[in-house]
Amino acid sequence: MTVLAASGWITSGEPAAPDPRSQRLAAWHRDSIGGAELPSLASSPERIASFFASMGHRKWMLLAERHPEVVGNLDGVPVEVRYAANRHSLARARQEERERIDDERLSAAGRHHAGRLANRYASLLGEDRQILSFDPSGTGRAAEVLGDLDTAHRISVVVPGVDTDLLTFERTRMRYRSPVGMAEALHTEQTAVAPELPSAVIAWADYTTPRGVGVSAATGELAAEGADRLVRAVEGLPGDAPVALFCHSYGSVVCGLAAERLPDRVTDIVVAGSPGMRVSRADRLGTDARVWATRAIGDWIRDVPHLAVGPIGHGTDPVHPSFGALHVASGSARGHTGYFEPGSDSLRNFARIGTGLFTTVTGLRGAPLCTPETPVGQPA
Incomplete structure (x- = not known):
């Protein structure tokens, strides 16, 4: 007998049932509405x-x-x-x-x-x-919206890192370590810092993430697939409101690989606890978006070698001065998963970036970090 550990099913050699996902896709392609064929899913x-x-x-x-x-x-x-x-x-x-x-x-x-x-x-x-x-399917993927995407004047997208699936998409304990908790905290803080500005936040866990910090987390294969999905997700957003990406841990690899192909409406890319963005400098990302980086006290990611040897490693540490990102203060945030904790300096700064209050974003010495016109990597 074959034991399918991932699902708990035990079979005894019967022919495998047709793949439900393939059946659903085929049904879409066969269907029409009002005499019109349905568009290809590759559209x-x-x-x-x-x-x-x-x-x-x-x-x-x-x-x-x-x-x-x-x-x-x-x-x-x-x-x-x-x-x-x-x-x-x-x-x-x-x-x-x-x-x-x-x-x-x-x-x-x-x-x-x-x-x-x-x-x-x-x-x-x-x-x-x-x-x-x-x-x-598999370990599962999901994305959730906080706020109204159709009327938002600004949209923020939270891109999480390793070990994200349907069961970790939200948590009761350690709530703000999950994509939903991160997005909830950011949306609440954005409303607090700019109550007159309608904003929306997306908990975007719509890609397959590495399990743990093994080989798959040290390479860019899953990040490349995630980057393709992220680009399409942003292209599919309604309206023309500016978009800011908040990329945590391995999610920053995804954002780095997506950067060059993202629509111009993406004005800001923020990385937190990043192992690297697959480039040596921010100006090699191929984007006009401002690039911001932060790392909290006690974040173990600082001990990960920031290098790239063939397919292994993700390149220069984004908080290193040579990378050229705007270095955001994380202040009271602690560890690798504390960036979105309510009351933390990192969350407060994220909300200011997400709502366009750039002149109030603080750097390491507590001073304003930039002006709205600041190019990538050029502090005020």
């Missing part, structure tokens, strides 16, 4: 947005119900449609896991894992949740 977010703009609300919601797994993860689809589609997907996934909890074909570990996933999906189905993407 640009601009093309997807144009297709949905040609239809009315009723057809939007019909597609969300028919093809939730596709529509909920398709960059360029109106966000309200993606939220609705992902509610359908989450409800289906929760029901499937609830059935697995009592399935005697599962190992005890498999049933326990099913229970944890069912609880996570129930939480994400909360009435006030705005789930921008959801994919339960």
Whole structure:
């Protein structure tokens, strides 16, 4: 017998069932609406947005119900449609896991894992949740929006690092170490520092992250795939509000690889606890965005060799003066995961960057770090 440890299933040699994801994609390609063929999933977010703009609300919601797994993860689809589609997907996934909890074909570990996933999906189905993407395959991916993307004057995107999956997407304990907790803290702080400015924050965990700090975390393979997804995600955002990226740990590798291809609306890239951005200097990222970097007291990332030998390593330490980033004060933040803790200097500075209050962002000596016109790597 073959034991499928990842899911807890035990099989006895029966032919494998058709891949559900492949079936869903094939169903999308076979379908049409109002006589019009549905666009290829390889279409640009601009093309997807144009297709949905040609239809009315009723057809939007019909597609969300028919093809939730596709529509909920398709960059360029109106966000309200993606939220609705992902509610359908989450409800289906929760029901499937609830059935697995009592399935005697599962190992005890498999049933326990099913229970944890069912609880996570129930939480994400909360009435006030705005789930921008959801994919339960593998270890899972997700993104959530705090605020209103359609009316926001500024948008912040939190890009997390290693060991991020559906079960760590949010936490009860150590809340602000999770993508959702980071985004909640940033959104609350942005509202506090600029209450008159509508802003939105995205907890963007829509890429497959390395497990632990092994070989996959020391290379850029998963980051490259994440960078492709991040570029499309930003291209698919509604409106034209400026966007700031807040890239933690391995997430800064993702942001570094994405930088050159990001839309011009990305005005700021902030890295915290970074192992490197796959370049030796900020001006080699190929972006006009301001690049900011910070590292907290006691962050173990400082002891990771900042080098690049072939595929191993991510290059120069972004807080080193030679890199040329604007060095943001982290102050009271502690350790590798404390940057988004409420009350920390790092979070306060992040919120100022996210809301465009650049002249109030503080450097290592507590002085203002730059002006809105400051080019990359040129302190005030």
